[in-house]
Amino acid sequence: MNSNQSYQPASQSSGIESQGVLYVVATPIGNLGDISDRMREILAMVSRVAAEDTRRARQLLSHIGVNKPCFSLHEHNERQKLDYIVQQLSEGESIALISDAGTPLISDPGYPLVTELRAKGLKVVPIPGPCALITALSAAGLPSDRFIFEGFLPAKQGARLTYLKNLLKESGTIIFYESSHRIKASLSDMQQVFGSDRHVVIARELTKTFETFLDGELSEVSQILDDDPNQCRGEFVVMLRGAAKANEALSVESQELATKLIEYLPIKQAAKVTAEMFGDKKNQIYQFLLSNQR
Incomplete structure (x- = not known):
């Protein structure tokens, strides 16, 4: 770990930690070259790893030369595991939470767990990294x-x-x-x-x-x-791309012509003709017409 890093694991921080920490650890989304030194250190330090898929977790741990007990934490068992995790942390054991890939809780399990731990005053620490x-x-x-x-x-x-x-x-x-x-x-x-x-x-x-x-x-x-x-x-x-903001930078001439044209043409064609006439963006005119119809 280089001397410029300010991070200290819980076990090395000032004061005595009587409770463990849940580390929310981001892992690579495909390229193992994106493994960070901090991710390696945390996974080597914790007592066990909570993983969406324990098989994939063991493959990752093996790749970085770490051997830690793993247990499953996924959408179907997350609430049932809460008491177990709270007990482990209360006894001073630290746990790393990882998903199949990327940052946990982003379309992945972990939200009920983190919410419960924070409500109980237990420490949750993010270890940032890849997110798709x-x-x-x-x-x-x-x-x-x-x-x-x-x-x-x-x-x-x-x-x-x-x-x-x-x-x-x-x-x-x-x-x-x-x-x-x-x-x-x-x-x-x-x-x-x-x-x-x-x-x-x-x-x-x-x-x-x-x-x-x-x-x-x-x-x-x-x-x-x-x-x-x-x-x-x-x-x-x-x-x-999001919708054009209502009438933003859309000329009055474009609005008037497009509104008249949809009396005779489909919306898409009216937007195209108007865009060619006045140079406004076709999609913006299209969205303006859709909004007016609704």
Whole structure:
């Protein structure tokens, strides 16, 4: 550990620690080169590791040369494990919480546990590291000053469409996680709700050998997935440009023409014609027309 680091494990901090600490430890999302020195040290120091998948946890521990007892902590048993973890910490044993990949609690188990421990006055310490949504957003070229993370969309189409419709007016970048077997269906539903020309960036297999960013309108990116089955493999972060703020930078002329054109043309075509006439963004005009219709 280099001399510039200010971190001290609980066992070395000032004063005597009578209780253990839960360390919330971020782990690599694909590339093991992203393992940090601090992550190594914490995993070597704790008494045991709480893991979403103990098999994957043991593989990671083996890679860094650490042998620690592991127990499972996932969405189906998390509340049942609370008393056990509270007891261990109260007896002075420290525990590391890890997920399958990335930062725990971000679309992963851990929220009820951390809430309970804080309510009981037990110490919870984050060990920062990789997080798929932040990694993807940093290289997407979409607005990052304001964004909203929605995790995984509902599995069934009806619920998914309802969920997406509730995000129609969201102006920040909207971020989802998605699986390989639902990515095409989710993009299709996004087109139905947001329009085929909404800007989207998809990050696939982040930090891994086949890391890919697909950038374009929803219809264009969907077509790429239709044409190349390989692009449907892996784990996805879907980043959707937010709605244009109501009438922001949209000329009065564009508003008037677009409003008149939808008496004769479909919304998408009216937006396209108006954009060509006055130079405003097609998607912004489209969103203006959608809002007015609703």
